[in-house]
Amino acid sequence: MVRIGAFLVGLFFAGWLFVSFLVGAYSYVTEPPAKTVEHEFHLAPKHVSFSFDGPFGKYDQRQLQRGFQVFKEVCSACHSLKFVAFRDLEALGYNEAEVKAIAKQWAIKTPSVDPATGEPATRDPVPADHFPKPFANNVAAAAANNNAIPPDLSLMTKARHHGTAYVYSLLTGFQEQPAELLKKFPDSKTPEGLHYNPYFANLNLAMAPPLSADGQVTYSDGTNPTVDQMAQDVSAFLTWTAEPKLENRRAAGLATIIFLLIATGLAYMSYKNIWADKKKAA
Amino acid sequence: MASVEHSDGQSLSGGEGVRRRDFINIAAVSFAGVGAVVVALPLIDQMNPSADVLALASTEVDLSAIQPGQAIKTTFRSQPLFVRQLTPAEIAEADKVDPSTLRDPQTLEERTVDGKKQWLITMGVCTHLGCVPLGAGEGENRGEFGGYFCPCHGSSYDTAARIRKGPAPKNLEVPKFSFTSDTAILVG
Amino acid sequence: MSFPWAEHYTPKHPLMQWVDEKLPLPRLVYNAIGAGYPVPRNLNYFWNFGVLAGVALVIQIVTGVIMAMHYGANDLVAFSTVEQTMRDVNAGWLMRYAHANGASFFFIVVYLHIFRGLYFGSYKAPREMVWLLGLVIFLLMMATAFMGYVLPWGQMSYWGAKVITGLFGAIPVVGEPIQTWLLGGFAPGNASLNRFFSLHFLLPFVIAGVIILHIWALHIPGSSNPTGVEVQGPQDTVPFHPYYTAKDGFGVGVFLILFTAVLFFAPNYLGHPDNYIEANPLSTPAHIVPEWYFWPFYAILRAFTVDFFFVPAKLLGVLAMFASILLLFFLPWLDTSPVRSGHYRPMFRKFFWILIIDVLVLGYCGGAPAEEPYVMISQLFAGYYFAHFLIILPLIARFEKPLPLPGSITESVLAKYAKADGETAAVPAE
Numbered sequence: 001m002v003r004i005g006a007f008l009v010g011l012f013f014a015g016w017l018f019v020s021f022l023v024g025a026y027s028y029v030t031e032p033p034a035k036t037v038e039h040e041f042h043l044a045p046k047h048v049s050f051s052f053d054g055p056f057g058k059y060d061q062r063q064l065q066r067g068f069q070v071f072k073e074v075c076s077a078c079h080s081l082k083f084v085a086f087r088d089l090e091a092l093g094y095n096e097a098e099v100k101a102i103a104k105q106w107a108i109k110t111p112s113v114d115p116a117t118g119e120p121a122t123r124d125p126v127p128a129d130h131f132p133k134p135f136a137n138n139v140a141a142a143a144a145n146n147n148a149i150p151p152d153l154s155l156m157t158k159a160r161h162h163g164t165a166y167v168y169s170l171l172t173g174f175q176e177q178p179a180e181l182l183k184k185f186p187d188s189k190t191p192e193g194l195h196y197n198p199y200f201a202n203l204n205l206a207m208a209p210p211l212s213a214d215g216q217v218t219y220s221d222g223t224n225p226t227v228d229q230m231a232q233d234v235s236a237f238l239t240w241t242a243e244p245k246l247e248n249r250r251a252a253g254l255a256t257i258i259f260l261l262i263a264t265g266l267a268y269m270s271y272k273n274i275w276a277d278k279k280k281a282a
Numbered sequence: 283m284a285s286v287e288h289s290d291g292q293s294l295s296g297g298e299g300v301r302r303r304d305f306i307n308i309a310a311v312s313f314a315g316v317g318a319v320v321v322a323l324p325l326i327d328q329m330n331p332s333a334d335v336l337a338l339a340s341t342e343v344d345l346s347a348i349q350p351g352q353a354i355k356t357t358f359r360s361q362p363l364f365v366r367q368l369t370p371a372e373i374a375e376a377d378k379v380d381p382s383t384l385r386d387p388q389t390l391e392e393r394t395v396d397g398k399k400q401w402l403i404t405m406g407v408c409t410h411l412g413c414v415p416l417g418a419g420e421g422e423n424r425g426e427f428g429g430y431f432c433p434c435h436g437s438s439y440d441t442a443a444r445i446r447k448g449p450a451p452k453n454l455e456v457p458k459f460s461f462t463s464d465t466a467i468l469v470g
Numbered sequence: 471m472s473f474p475w476a477e478h479y480t481p482k483h484p485l486m487q488w489v490d491e492k493l494p495l496p497r498l499v500y501n502a503i504g505a506g507y508p509v510p511r512n513l514n515y516f517w518n519f520g521v522l523a524g525v526a527l528v529i530q531i532v533t534g535v536i537m538a539m540h541y542g543a544n545d546l547v548a549f550s551t552v553e554q555t556m557r558d559v560n561a562g563w564l565m566r567y568a569h570a571n572g573a574s575f576f577f578i579v580v581y582l583h584i585f586r587g588l589y590f591g592s593y594k595a596p597r598e599m600v601w602l603l604g605l606v607i608f609l610l611m612m613a614t615a616f617m618g619y620v621l622p623w624g625q626m627s628y629w630g631a632k633v634i635t636g637l638f639g640a641i642p643v644v645g646e647p648i649q650t651w652l653l654g655g656f657a658p659g660n661a662s663l664n665r666f667f668s669l670h671f672l673l674p675f676v677i678a679g680v681i682i683l684h685i686w687a688l689h690i691p692g693s694s695n696p697t698g699v700e701v702q703g704p705q706d707t708v709p710f711h712p713y714y715t716a717k718d719g720f721g722v723g724v725f726l727i728l729f730t731a732v733l734f735f736a737p738n739y740l741g742h743p744d745n746y747i748e749a750n751p752l753s754t755p756a757h758i759v760p761e762w763y764f765w766p767f768y769a770i771l772r773a774f775t776v777d778f779f780f781v782p783a784k785l786l787g788v789l790a791m792f793a794s795i796l797l798l799f800f801l802p803w804l805d806t807s808p809v810r811s812g813h814y815r816p817m818f819r820k821f822f823w824i825l826i827i828d829v830l831v832l833g834y835c836g837g838a839p840a841e842e843p844y845v846m847i848s849q850l851f852a853g854y855y856f857a858h859f860l861i862i863l864p865l866i867a868r869f870e871k872p873l874p875l876p877g878s879i880t881e882s883v884l885a886k887y888a889k890a891d892g893e894t895a896a897v898p899a900e
Binding site: 002003006007009011013014015016017018019020021023024025027033055082083084088128151152154155158159160161163202206212242245248249250252253254256257260261263267268270271273274275278 | 511550553554555556563564567605708712713716719720722723724726727730731732734735737738743744746748756773774775776778783786790795797800803804806838841842843845846849850852853854856857859860861864
């Protein structure tokens with residue numbers, strides 16, 4: 001009885017799936033799905049190498065400091081970094097006093113309450129504060145940015161596939177819309193106020209090229225601030241903001257795996273030992 | 283983790299091999315034990331204060347608005363902190379007491395910073411069972427010794443916030459602090 | 471319990487004697503996973519996965535209880551408390567990555583455990599109850615994993631919750647009220663998050679309870695073995711301890727090496743980047759996918775694209791997805807072949823490997839975007855999935871000619887060693 005019922009149910013599901021397949025195949029052949037403009041022109045992130053690549057790579061503190069400078073002078077005007085605190089910057093090699101000064105001089109102030117009146121006010125950030133947001137809320141952010149809300153950057157490099165290379169590619173990927181694209185997809189002209197970038201998911205983004213000219217920031221360590229260099233540095237910085245514990249994680253991992261290899265080797269010998277008599281008995 | 287007691291080695295074929303086999307079994311179990319202990323460390327450590335809590339472990343207090351005879355109640359490490367400017371009369375009263383007669387012998391000097399004896403900074407946590415004593419707010423009962431009075435079980439503290447009467451065993455705790463300017467302190 | 475020749479628990483230390491008189495818990499453990507449980511002597515490494523699943527559950531419960539210490543089950547703060555755990559809590563990143571990857575490894579181990587059961591016919595009499603309870607554990611795991619994935623309140627959390635609860639909306643008439651009831655609102659929100667947290671905390675302990683029943687049911691007939699021939703006497707078994715505790719110790723070591731390699735060096739490989747974006751009810755990710763361990767079932771769900779008369783395709787997909795799991799409950803009565811092990815069933819074995827490929831392809835399609843050709847491939851392979859269990863297995867049982875079985879477990883072991891000795895006679899003894 002169970003088998004008869006099962007047979008019928010199986011026949012139904014398998015049969016109907018086959019019918020669905022035929023219907024799908026028929027329409028696939030008669031009306032092949034049109035390629036979208038994203039299919040044809042979206043590009044995977046560029047290849048770019050960093051000191052923290054590979055299983056044992058580490059952050060380059062000087063590069064992180066340069067990247068932080070780019071973030072401070074360029075990105076932070078519009079993008080928040082809300083999961084990172086000023087005190088975290090000590091990991092970049094700044095000492096306590098420097099962190100305190102960075103926080104105090106930060107252009108955007110931390111919201112607070114006027115102790116006398118209770119009215120909303122602002123104060124200088126302290127190291128314990130997270131980076132203050134440039135806009136009070138999403139409405140203000142959208143209003144100031146042509147209706148596009150600049151995303152928070154704390155986790156950006158983990159929130160995209162190949163995030164570090166993605167950020168780098170996006171920053172260096174702004175270009176004119178290819179003539180070929182317009183020929184093939186005449187309706188896909190980049191709308192007014194948006195900017196063509198083949199590394200962005202739907203090819204047009206609201207952000208104008210943020211790194212537009214070499215020398216946009218002045219590095220104190222003498223590195224030549226080309227657009228490419230600045231893009232690499234800020235990508236490295238944003239990798240750190242997304243994964244600040246990367247070095248601890250890799251060091252702990254190495255120790256753990258070495259320990260486990262030895263322990264497992266011993267466990268294997270012990271297992272073979274204990275079974276030795278059983279195999280001999282055979 | 284498997285636990286392989288070395289006594290099981292006895293069931294193995296005899297002779298020279300037994301000792302070495304026992305050794306390997308013991309080593310394997312010991313390694314598992316060491317691993318378990320090492321794993322326990324982060325599992326325990328995660329309950330310690332996190333980095334964001336530790337970052338708030340020091341508090342700056344502005345003293346400029348506190349007149350002699352007044353006190354303010356603020357927070358330090360999520361607990362009440364009393365900051366009081368003593369009047370000369372209160373200082374004199376505190377100095378008058380012979381410390382050796384006290385339950386927790388301390389002089390006012392020992393409880394304040396050199397040259398700034400009028401600034402009495404203490405935790406607002408009764409050393410008996412942790413209630414918040416009265417006396418920092420305007421018009422609150424300051425107890426029979428003119429300092430702080432804990433309403434929970436009636437501990438009375440004097441003008442140097444030393445325990446004088448009631449069940450509390452210790453004086454109100456003076457946290458670590460330093461003057462960052464004439465009118466500001468950093469506690470913690 | 472089990473076999474008459476099982477060793478008896480005799481506490482030597484007076485303290486253990488005292489405990490054993492008042493509460494025979496040491497005796498219970500001794501008989502369950504100690505020297506008092508005789509186990510077939512010929513188990514291969516595929517029999518390690520039951521213990522490994524237990525290890526994975528312990529890892530999940532320990533790291534999960536710790537995560538709960540730092541987590542705020544509120545839609546306003548859930549995402550940032552998880553981030554704060556990763557950044558500020560001592561070893562918080564370790565706990566979080568261990569918990570997230572631990573779920574994946576739990577499923578890897580359990581899938582291998584299930585496929586071992588499928589190949590070696592472990593679901594057949596007299597072990598039907600072991601199989602049924604195992605499936606209950608599997609269902610509970612799926613529910614727990616789904617609800618756990620919602621808790622970080624990222625984009626995939628939110629939209630996963632919306633899509634999966636939307637499945638219930640496909641049920642005619644009562645569907646929508648059920649969906650609203652599950653969510654405690656009209657879309658995933660704070661109420662949903664709180665109840666998922668509560669249940670996500672509860673269910674692992676229910677799983678632990680059902681595991682005890684699973685092991686209890688297993689100990690009635692005793693463990694199966696690769697030959698599928700039942701134990702006939704003491705010569706066929708060895709005590710669980712130290713023989714299989716030692717073997718499991720080695721297995722746990724290998725498992726931990728693989729687990730920590732991913733945990734420490736590729737902790738986000740098995741996750742989805744979109745879950746690092748905070749939940750946003752106004753913007754759907756381009757491509758919503760569940761975690762990898764649900765992909766085969768997700769492919770079956772999406773394979774139904776054509777209405778069956780008055781039954782909408784969406785409802786068919788939901789029914790088929792649930793049916794694909796529920797049909798496993800009937801397996802002991804669908805596969806009526808008296809031979810258990812796939813080693814001795816040539817036809818069954820071929821179809822078994824086709825099933826493995828089928829499920830892997832379904833998994834791949836489930837993780838791919840809902841585009842052609844993936845939908846068409848899913849349709850063919852989902853069709854095979856149902857045909858395999860509901861049509862092919864019963865037919866094989868009727869028509870297959872099994873290979874000759876060994877007379878006993880010991881006989882098969884002796885044959886194996888005789889063969890091995892012939893090949894490697896020159897190897898010196900250790």
